[in-house]
Amino acid sequence: MTRQPRLDDLLITVAGTSVLITTADRRVGGGATGVLHGDRRVLSRIDVECPGQVETRRSLTPTSLVEDITVTGGAGSRLRVVLASDLAGVEDIKSGxxxxxxxxxxPLQWAAGxxxxxxxxxxxxxxxxxxxxxxxxxxxxARWSAxxxxASGLHHSAGKVVHSPTTSHPRLSTVVTRGVDDLNALALSDGENAFAAAGAPWYLTLFGRDSIWAARLALPVSLDLAAGTLRALARLQGREHDPxxxxxxxxxxxxxxxxxxxxxxxxxxxxxxxxxxxxPLWACLxxxxxxxxxxxxxxxxxxxALxxxxxxxxxxxxxxxxVDRTGTGLANQGWKDSPDAVRFPDGTxxxxxxxxxxxxxxxxEALTRGADLLDAFGEPDPSLRERAARLRADFRAAFWVDGFPALAVDGTGRPVGQVTSxxxxxxxxxxxTREEEALVVxxxxxxxxxxxxxxxxxxxxSAVHDPLSYHCGSTWPHDTAITARALAADFPEEAADIALRLLAAADRDGELPELLGGQxxxxxxxxxxxxxxxxAAAGVSVLWRLLGLEVDVPxxxxxVRPPRPLPLGPFEAAGIRLAGGELSVRVGDSVEVDAPAGFEVRT
Structure with missing residues (x-):
């Protein structure tokens, strides 16, 4: 395994398919730092050399980097900007x-591929x-620009596709606003459809699972993103068998x-x-x-496509x-896709x-909700619910170990009896069943x-627990948010308690990283x-858990049924885009809702 470069102490700015990665003091040179475009590092070094007092300001757009330089007290000297490019692909950078x-x-340009x-x-x-x-x-x-x-034109910046609600609680507002800003920074387009790229710098492209969950967790304010994600993935939906x-x-x-x-x-x-x-997640979305x-x-x-x-x-x-039939693909193909993610208690x-x-x-969920959707559009398929019922019975027989669902069942039918998220x-x-859900919660x-x-x-x-492993003891904000979302309908207080931990997980600027150590x-x-x-979407979803918000536009x-007692005390939320209008909610001893016309509000 390669030793990946550190990212946690770097500043990362994203604009479309362009990424600027600098050290904390905004230097570019060494490690993972640089300017990337389209999964290639087009600048690997930027050094400003001058004997005077120098101030710099950089701005990144989807198509350029501009640096403005101001020099005071340098008359008679020279200003030199030293640039370099290694044109490394993102996999080479990730390898360290x-x-x-x-x-x-x-006169001064670099290109490859x-x-x-x-x-x-x-x-x-x-x-x-x-x-x-x-x-x-x-x-x-002075000013210079790159x-x-x-040439591929594979993806373009989609611009602002998610509109941020506002809230009166300072920390909640910081996390929600940053989540929306990050979603918009990561929003790309295939030319027609907007979707969220999975993440920077390694995954700045369309990822089925990641893009789906990003759109799903932020609903309803991510409706345009959800629509674009659905269409972008449907265009690529498989049509033939190709091992x-x-x-x-x-x-x-x-x-x-x-x-x-x-x-x-x-x-x-x-x-x-x-x-x-x-x-199945596409169908659920x-x-x-x-x-x-x-x-x-x-x-x-x-x-x-459904x-x-x-x-x-x-x-x-x-x-x-x-199963990976090529020997060169992903050995694990769920969200925990690292090679050692699915192990028995003895480490096997x-x-x-x-x-x-x-x-x-x-x-x-896909089979039952898909059946509901087809019913609503006059194209019923009873076999879907029948298949779901068989799956439910088979799961109960195969997965439960000591009162908790196993992580997995292997190719021999043996359950992997690990207690996991x-x-x-x-x-x-x-x-x-509801009783089984209560045990899990x-x-x-x-x-x-x-x-x-x-x-x-x-x-x-677990004997194989490691708080700084990728999937065997670490803490992932999206994973926490998915569980909070899952609990919301029938376990609202527990859902809010879990979701609130994301406010602590975010940094002081409200950003939630890919993962944290499990300490x-x-x-x-x-x-x-x-x-x-x-x-980012996980941060937005905290607001939905604290409001107890559930929408059914059809x-x-x-x-709007917030958990009681209110974990953060009374607060207000406004500017929640819904059905062509906006929703505002004030939560306190009572719940006050200003909803778009025609909605029945239940509190």
């Missing part, structure tokens, strides 16, 4: 490889890969890149379908988006399982084909799983991406 500079083409940048600087001369100005006055200003190009890419008819892809991705012996094709959960107000004509256009996704989901014998890795517990709950995803999907809230910053991925009581003190995970789309019903 040191930059090896590439000579520029004249159709991606590159052109540097211009009025009044400067080019010396090698440096820009040089002669300073003739005590107060001197303009990016990407090399894991494509299958009806299957939703895992990720889309400009070319093959190679790291640690893994080689993923540009369009890769190695995910077991994106397909379509149902949720419809309930949040996606117009009927847009839903109807997606019904063929039927194909449900056919894929229902077509598995017993459980939804995965589970053998494929593997059935994950949460994936069965996604399948059950995955079980939280099962609640509210219909896979469990009680177990999740014990301190070996529930820490001060959210749910640990694996119980501290009892806030411990950054060294190579954690930020911003990360589903983490039925024109709005429920």
């Amino acid at each position: 490889a040191e930059p090896v500079s590439v000579d520029p083409s004249p 159709g991606i590159g940048c052109v540097v211009t600087a009025p009044g400067a001369r080019v010396e090698g890969s440096s820009l040089v100005w002669d300073i003739g006055e005590q107060h001197f200003t 303009t990016f190009h990407d 090399a890419t894991a494509e299958e008819p009806g299957k939703i892809p895992h990720e889309l890149r400009r070319g093959p991705f190679e790291l640690d012996g893994m080689r993923l094709p540009a369009l890769y379908y190695g995910t077991v959960d994106a397909t 379509l149902h949720d988006a419809w309930r949040a107000g996606l117009p009927d004509d847009q839903v109807r256009e997606l019904l063929p 039927k194909a996704a449900l056919a894929w989901t229902a077509g598995h014998d017993t459980f939804l399982r995965y 890795r589970a053998a494929a084909p593997i059935a994950l517990c949460e994936v069965q709950s996604y399948a059950h 995955n079980a939280g995803h099962l609640v509210g999907t219909g896979l469990l 009680a177990r999740l809230r014990r301190p070996d799983l529930l820490g001060p910053f959210g749910l640990r991925t694996l119980s501290t009581g 009892v003190t806030r411990t950054p995970y060294p190579s954690s991406c930020h911003p990360q789309a589903w983490s 039925a024109r019903v709005l429920r």
Whole structure:
């Protein structure tokens, strides 16, 4: 395994497919720092050299980086900006490889694989890969810019697609606003449809599971993002069987890149379908988006894709399982996709084909909610609920170990009896009885799983627990938010208690990273991406848990049932976009709601 460069102490700015990564003092050079565009580092070094007092200001857009430089007291000297580019691909940067500079083409530009940048600087001369100005006055200003190009045109900035609600609680406001800002920064488009790229800097592209959960957690304010995500993924939905890419008819892809991705012996094709959960999750998102107000004509256009996704989901014998048949793909194909994520208590890795517990709950929800959706549009399919009922019975027989759902069942039918956060995803999907859900909720809230910053991925009581592992003891904000969302309907107080921990997990500026260490003190995970789309959406979702908000636009019903007692005390929320209008809520001893016309409000 390669040693990935640290990201937790770096400043990362995203604009479309462009990323600026600097040290805390805004230096560029070494490690993962640099300017990336389209998954390629177009500048690996930026040094400003001048004997005077220097102030710099950089601005990043989807197509350029501009740096303004002010020099005081440098008359008679020279200002030099030293640039370099290694044109490294994102997988090379992630591997920790040191930059090896590439000579520029004249006058000053770099390009490889159709991606590159052109540097211009009025009044400067080019010396090698440096820009040089002669300073003739005590107060001197200069500007240089790097303009990016990407011949593939694969993705473009989508601009602002999520509108931020406001809230009167300062910390909640900081986290929600930052979550919306990060979602908008990560919003890309395939030319027609907006979606959230998974995260920066490694995953700045369409990822089935990640993009779906980002849109789903932020609903209803992410409705445009949900619609774009659904359409973008439907355009890539599998049509044939191809073992090399894991494509299958009806299957939703895992990720889309400009070319093959190679790291640690893994080689993923540009369009890769190695995910077991994106397909049922796509169906769940379509149902949720419809309930949040996606117009009927847009839903109807997606019904063929829904039927194909449900056919894929229902077509598995017993459980939804995965296996990498190439030997160079992902060995694990759920959200915990690191090689050691699915292990027995003695540390032995589970053998494929593997059935994950949460994936069965996604399948059950997809089948039942998909059936509801088809009923509503006059195209009923009774077989979907029948298949869901069989899955429910089979799950009960195969997964329960000592009063808790196993993490997975391996290829021999043996349950992987680890106590993990995955079980939280099962609640509210219909896979469990209410009594079983209560058992799961009680177990999740014990301190070996529930820490001060959210749910640990694996119980501290496990022999293989490691708080700084990727998936075996760390804490992921999106995972915590999914469980809080799952508990909201029937366990609102518990849901709010879990969601509130995300306010502590966020940094002082409100940003939630990809993951944190699972310790009892806030411990950054060294190579954690930020911003990360589903983490950003997790921050937004805290507001929904504290409001107890549930919307059903087709039925024109709005429920606002905050947990009692109020965890943060009385507060107000406004500017929540809903059904072409805006929703405002004041929560205190009573609940006051100002909703768009025509809604029945239930409190």
